[in-house]
Amino acid sequence: MLPNIDYRDLPRAAQRLMARNQNDEAVTLPRRSFLKLAGAGGLALGAFPHLVMAQAAGQTASALKPTEQPSAFVQIAANGEVTVTINRLEFGQGVQTALPMILAEELDADWSLVRSRHGSNDGAYIDPKFGIHITGGSNSIKNSFTQYRELGARARAMLLGAAAARWKVDVATLRTQSGTVLGPDGRKLGYGELAEAAMALPVPEKVTLKDPKDFRIIGRPTPRLDARAKSSGQQNFGIDVRLPGQLTAVVARPPVFGARLASVDDAAARAINGVKAVLRVPLDGGAEGVAIVADGYWQATQGREVLKLQWDTSAVEKVDSDKQLAQYRELAARPGPRKFDADMAPLGTAPRQLEAEFVFPYLAHAAMEPLNCTVQLSEGRAEVWTGSQCPGLDGAAVARVLGLKPEQVAVHVQMAGGGFGRRFAASSDFVVEACEIAKAARAAGLNAPVRTLWSREDDMRGGYYRPMHLHRARIGFDERGKVLAWDHVIVGQSITTGTVFAGFQIKDGIDATATEGMRDPYPLPMRLTVHHPKLNVPVLWWRSVGSTHTAFVMETLIDEIARSTKQDPVVYRMDLFGDKHPRHRAALQMAVDKSGYGKTQLPAGRAFGVAVHESFQTVVAYVVEASVVNGRPMLHRVTAGVHCNLAVNPRTVEAQLQGAAIMGLSTCLPGSAITLKDGVVEQGNFGEYSVARITDIPAFDVHIVPSAEAPTGMGEPGLPPLAPAFANAIAQLTGKPLRQLPFNIKSKS
Structure with a gap:
C-alpha cells in the first residue's frame, strides 16, 4: 500500500491502479462487512481478485481453481457497467477486447457497457493450460477461450440465482438479455441491481455454454476497446507511469555484453542540476553499469553523457558477425x-x-515503446509497474533481488507499446535491473519510486x-x-x-x-x-x-x-x-x-x-x-x-x-x-x-x-x-x- 497521496495528481491509468491497490486492503474485512461496503460503493460481483479465496471457502466452489472463479475477473457496477480483467498483457494484439468479448458472450452482457483492465501477478491470472503467467506463443485466446466462456456463464448463473431469490420464482423461468434478467411476467432487473446479491451466492462448478450458432458477440467484427484512447493519444503505457515524488533512472551500459567496469569518474554527472545519485549497479549476464537517478529523463541522460567510464572487456567474448558466419559454415559441415x-x-x-x-x-524486437519499469519500495513490500508478458516470473525475480517473499510483491501490468517477445525473458532482465537501481537508490537515501527508462539505443543494443x-x-x-x-x-x-x-x-x-x-x-x-x-x-x-x-x-x-x-x-x-x-x-x-x-x-x-x-x-x-x-x-x-x-x-x-x-x-x-x-x-x-x-x-x-x-x-x-x-x-x-x-x-x- 502506498502512503496517503492525492491520486488526482496521477494520470488516469495510474489513478485506476492506485484505486485497485486500495481496494485490495478491503479483503481484511469480515465477509458480511465487506459485502455491505462493496454494495455501497457500486462494486459487486468480483470486486477484488483476493475474493477468490473467500469464494473458494464455499462448499460448491471448493473444487474450483482461482482461474475458474468469476470474482477475479468480473466487476459489475451499480449502473450495469461490466469490467473484465484480462489475464494477459495487451501490447497491440487485441486481447483487451477479444477476451472481454468471450466472457460477455456467455454473461449476456450489454457490450456497450463492457470495459477491460489488466490483471497482475495474482495467482488467478495464470494461463489455465500452462500454469504460469504468460502472454506468448499466440496462446491468449486459444488457452483462455473456454476459461472465459465458463467465467461468463458462472457469473450469469449467479445473477439468475439472485433474481430468482428476489422474485421467489423458479430460476428456470428466467432468461437474460443484454445485461438484464427477464422474468416470465415482464419483470426485469439490470445486472447492476443484482450484483451484490449474486456475489453472496455459491459459484456453480458446472455450467452449460451456448451453442456457437447463438453467439451474438463472438464472431462479429468489433471495434477495439482501446481504439479511441490510442488513436487520440490518451492511452497511458508503462512508460507513462507517474507516482508522487518519482525519480527517473537511465543506465550507462557496457559496449560488449557481460563487460564490467574498470573505473568510474562521475564528478561531472553529479554536478548536473537534478541528478540525485550516480550508482554502480549489477546488470544482466554478469555485467556492470552506472545508473543516473534524477528528477527526470532529460537530467538523467545529461548526466550519463558526461560520465567518464573505462570498461574491462578482457573476460568476455567479442562476437564479430563476419567471423560468426564463417564459424557457422564450418559447423554446418560437421x-x-x-x-x-x-x-x-x-x-x-x-x-x-x-x-x-x-x-x-x-x-531486434524494436517495439515502439522502449523497455521501462517503475519500482516503489516500502518496508516489507515492493510494487512494480511495467508491461510484463510474465508477471509471475517477474514478480518472483523481484522477490529474489529484494529479499522478499513472492506475496510481498505486486506487479501491476501496464499497457505496452509492443514487445514481440522481448518483455518475457527468463532472466527478467529489465525488471531485475530496475529493482537493483531502486534498491541502490534507497540505500543512498532516496526513498522514492524510481522509473528506469531505456532509450531507443539502449533498447536496440541491449541484447535478446x-x-x-x-x-x-x-x-x-x-x-x-x-x-x-x-x-x-x-x-x-x-x-x-x-x-x-x-x-x-x-x-x-x-x-x-x-x-x-x-x-x-x-x-x-x-x-x-x-x-x-x-x-x-x-x-x-x-x-x-x-x-x-x-x-x-x-x-x-x-x-x-x-x-x-x-x-x-x-x-x-x-x-x-x-x-x-x-x-x-x-x-x-x-x-x-x-x-x-x-x-x-x-x-x-x-x-x-x-x-x-x-x-x-x-x-x-x-x-x-x-x-x-x-x-x-x-x-x-x-x-x-x-x-x-x-x-x-x-x-x-x-x-x-x-x-x-x-x-x-x-x-x-x-x-x-x-x-x-x-x-x-x-x-x-x-x-x-x-x-x-x-x-x-x-x-x-x-x-x-x-x-x-x-x-x-x-x-x-x-x-x-x-x-x-x-x-x-x-x-x-x-x-x-x-x-x-x-x-x-x-x-x-
Missing part, C-alpha cells in the same frame, strides 16, 4: 544431433540436384535478439518434383536453454523452437541436423519464433522445385498436401480464389508469389503481387487466406495479420539486421535498422476460412509466410532464388 534421420542414399542417384545456403541475421541462423540444404528429386532425399542442416543459438521451457523444448540436444516448421506438412524424406553454438549474444524468441526462418527456407525451396520441374507452385503444393492437410488446402485455396491467381493478367513487370505455413496451430497462405523497381523489390498487394478456426473478433484477426505481415516485410528490407563488430552492436536506432515505412506498405485483402472449432493462435502466424511469398514473386521475375534475409537481389545465388 556431424551433429539429428531431428529427422531419413535415408540419404538416393541423393547420389537423384536425376535432379539442388544445393542451397540460407543466412538469417540477428533481429532473434538468433542468427544458417541453413544448408542438399535435395535430390525427380523430373516430376518428387523429393527422393533432403539433407538439411541448421546452425543457430538455442533460445530456450536456461529458460523455464528448456525441460520440454530441448531433446537430444536440439531446441525444438529452432526446427518448428521444418518438413511438415510436406511428406519429405528429410535428414535434419542441428547445431547450437554458444556465443556472447543474448537471444530470445521473436514474433513467430523458429518459423521466422524455417518457413522462408521451406517455402522458397518448395517453390524452386516446382519452378525447376515446370509445375504451377499452387498445384504442386496441393498435390503434396494430398488429403491429409485440409486446413492448409482451405487457406491456400481461399488466398488463390480471392487474389485472382491464375486468372488475372498482372501488369508488365509484376509477378505473383505464393507461400503457406502453419504456426501456433493456425495456417496462413499468401498470394502476393510484387515487382522490382530500380533494383529494389516492391510489394504491391497481399491476399491472405487464414484458417484460425473460430475468429472471435474478425477485426482483430485482420489487424494481427496485417501487423505480422508488415513485420515480415521489414525482414526483407535492406538494413533489417543486427550486426556486431568486435563485440559491439553496430545498430542503435531506426536510421541504421530498417523497418517498413508507410511507403513500403502494400494493399491487403484478408479472408478467413469459416469454422466453428475452438480458436487457434493469431498473434504470430501472419509473419512467417510473407517473406517467402515475396521472395518467390521476385524469383519469378528475376529467375534467381533469394537465399538470405534481408533480400539482396544482386547476390549470386
